[in-house]
Amino acid sequence: MSNTGSPWKLLSLAAALPILVIVAIDISLGDDIHPDSFKRFGNALLTSYVLTGLLLMGNLFFYADSRHRPLAPFVGMMFAVGIGVLISWSLVSYDDLLLEDNSGMRAQMLSNIVRLMVSSTAMLLASMLAIGTTFAMITGRKRRVLFEEEE
Amino acid sequence: MDSMVEAAIWFWIPLLLVPIGLWLILSDKSKNLGKILSTSGFILVLISSWTVPSSDSTAAGHLLLSILAPTLLLAYGIHGMVFGGNVPVGKLDSTARWSGIFAVIISIAIFCLMHWYNFTPLWRDGNINPYWIVFWPTFLIFSTSLCSAASLALISFGDNRVGEAVKLAGLSVIMAGVTLVAIIFDGYLTSAEEFRDYLWLAAADIIGTITGVILAIGAFAIVIWMYEKSLPLPENSLPPSDEEIKHVVKLASAHIGGEEE
Numbered sequence: 060m061s062n063t064g065s066p067w068k069l070l071s072l073a074a075a076l077p078i079l080v081i082v083a084i085d086i087s088l089g090d091d092i093h094p095d096s097f098k099r100f101g102n103a104l105l106t107s108y109v110l111t112g113l114l115l116m117g118n119l120f121f122y123a124d125s126r127h128r129p130l131a132p133f134v135g136m137m138f139a140v141g142i143g144v145l146i147s148w149s150l151v152s153y154d155d156l157l158l159e160d161n162s163g164m165r166a167q168m169l170s171n172i173v174r175l176m177v178s179s180t181a182m183l184l185a186s187m188l189a190i191g192t193t194f195a196m197i198t199g200r201k202r203r204v205l206f207e208e209e210e
Numbered sequence: 211m212d213s214m215v216e217a218a219i220w221f222w223i224p225l226l227l228v229p230i231g232l233w234l235i236l237s238d239k240s241k242n243l244g245k246i247l248s249t250s251g252f253i254l255v256l257i258s259s260w261t262v263p264s265s266d267s268t269a270a271g272h273l274l275l276s277i278l279a280p281t282l283l284l285a286y287g288i289h290g291m292v293f294g295g296n297v298p299v300g301k302l303d304s305t306a307r308w309s310g311i312f313a314v315i316i317s318i319a320i321f322c323l324m325h326w327y328n329f330t331p332l333w334r335d336g337n338i339n340p341y342w343i344v345f346w347p348t349f350l351i352f353s354t355s356l357c358s359a360a361s362l363a364l365i366s367f368g369d370n371r372v373g374e375a376v377k378l379a380g381l382s383v384i385m386a387g388v389t390l391v392a393i394i395f396d397g398y399l400t401s402a403e404e405f406r407d408y409l410w411l412a413a414a415d416i417i418g419t420i421t422g423v424i425l426a427i428g429a430f431a432i433v434i435w436m437y438e439k440s441l442p443l444p445e446n447s448l449p450p451s452d453e454e455i456k457h458v459v460k461l462a463s464a465h466i467g468g469e470e471e
Contacts, residue, residue: 066366074359077386078351078413085393085406093410103418104425111426114229121237131440135433139426173270176225177341178415180274181348184281188314189356191288192381193364196374198295199307 101157103178105147106171112140217265221258227251259333266340269333273341276331280320287313321349322388325397338399347405347412350389357382 093099116136150157151164161167231248234240254261259272290310293302323329325346331339361378364371392405450458 066363069366070359070362073362074355077354077358077382081351081354081386081389081393081409082413084390085409088393088406090403090406090410093407093414096410096414099411100414100418103415104422107419107422108426108429109422111423112429115426115430117229117233121233121239129437132433132437135436136430139429139433143426169267173267174341174344174415175419177270177273177344178348178412178419180277181345182352182416182419184277184284185349185353185356187288188284188353189360189378189381191292192314192357192378193360195288195291195295195307195310196364196371196377197368198292198297200374201296 095159098157098159101150102147102159102167102171103175105143105150105157106168106175109140109143109147110172110175112136112143116140213262213264216262217267220254220261221265221268221271224251224254224258228255263334269339270341272333273331273339273345276324276339276342277321277345280317280324283313283320284317287311287315287317318388321346325392325400326395327398330398332399343400343404343408344412344415347389347392347409348415350385350392351409351412352416354382354385354389357385 116133119133119136147157147168148164151167158164158167159170161170227247228251229248231244231246231251234244234247236244255271256275256278257271258265258268259275262268287310290302290306290313292310293300294304294307294310320329324331324342331342333339357378361375361382364375364378368374389409392402393409394402396402397405
C-alpha cells in the first residue's frame with residue numbers, strides 16, 4: 060500500500076466530488092433543488108431498508124440449517140423490518156409527508172418498490188462498469204518479474 | 211379479471227419468484243428448482259408489459275427488456291477486457307481485450323443513443339418510458355462516482371498504479387461529460403430541464419438507497435450479535451472413551467499408507 064493515511068475518507072471524497080461538481084454546474088445553470096428530492100430520499104431509504112431487511116431475513120431462513128434454525132434472530136429481524144414498514148406507513152399517510160404523485164399509500168409503496176428495482180439495476184450496471192474496468196486495468200499490465208528465480 | 215389481480219399474477223408474483231429462486235440456488239437444496247423459478251420469474255417480469263398492459267408498474271419490466279441488449283454487450287465487453295489480460299486462470303486470447311473495449315464503447319454509445327436518438331424506450335401512446343429517466347441519470351451519476359473512487363483506490367491500495375488510475379479517472383470524466391451534455395442539450399423525447407430535475411431525484415435515490423441498505427445491514431448485525439451474546443458458553447466435552455480412541459486409530463490406519471522409512 061503506497062498511502063498509509065486514511066484512504067477511506069479520501070475514497071468517500073473522490074466518490075462525492077464528481078456529484079458535487081455536476082450539482083454545482085446544475086445550480087449555476089439556474090436550477091434549484093427539486094422540491095420532491097426529500098420525499099424521494101425518504102422513500103428510497105425506507106424502501107431499501109425494508110427490502111434489504113427482508114432479503115437478510117430470507118438468508119437467515121435458508122442458511123440457518125447448521126444452527127437448527129433459531130427463532131430469536133428471525134423474530135428480531137421481523138421486528139426490525141416491521142419498524143421500517145410502520146415508519147413508511149405513518150410517513151406516507153400522515154399529512155402526505157412522503158406521498159409523491161400517487162393516488163394513495165398502496166400505490167406509493169408499489170411505486171417505491173418498482174423505482175428501487177430500476178435504480179438498483181442502474182447502480183448494478185454502473186458498478187459492473189466501474190469494477191470491471193478497474194480489474195481490466197489491473198490485469199492489463201504486463202506481469203512483472205519480482206524475483207530473479209522466476210526467470 | 212380485476213386489473214390488480216392480473217398485475218399480481220403476471221408481475222408481482224414473478225418478481226417475488228426471482229429472490230426465492232436465488233435463495234434456493236444459494237442454499238444448495240433445490241438448485242434446479244431455484245434456477246427454474248428465478249429464470250421464469252425474470253422472463254415473466256420482462257414480458258409483463260404485454261401480459262398486463264394496464265398496469266403502470268410493468269413499465270419497469272419494459273425498461274429492463276429495452277436495456278437488456280446493451281447490458282449483455284457491456285457484460286461481454288467487461289469479461290473480455292478482464293480475462294484478455296494477465297490472469298492466472300481462464301485467460302482468453304489477447305484480441306478479447308480489444309473486442310471487449312470495443313463492446314463496452316458500443317454499449318455506452320447505445321445508451322447515449324437511447325437518450326439522444328430514436329432508440330428511446332417508448333411506453334404507451336408513443337410516450338417515453340417513465341423509468342428511463344430514472345435509470346439514465348442514476349447510471350451516469352453512479353458510474354461517474356464509482357470510477358472516480360476506483361481511480362483513487364488504485365493509487366491508495368496499489369503499488370505504482372498511477373497510469374491505470376489516470377485511465378480510470380478518464381472514464382469518470384467521460385461519464386461526467388455525458389451527464390453535462392444531457393444537462394445542457396435536450397434528448398430525443400426529454401428536455402434538458404427534465405433531465406436536470408431527475409438528476410436531483412437520482413442523487414436522492416442513490417443516497418437514500420445506500421443509507422437504507424447500510425441501516426438494514428446494521429440492524430441485521432445487531433440482531434445476530436444480540437442472539438450470539440445471549441447463548442451460554444459451550445461446555446467442555448468429555449474426553450474420548452477407549453472405544454472411541456480405538457475407532458479413531460482404526461480409521462487413521464485405514465487412510466495412512468506407505469512404509470516406514
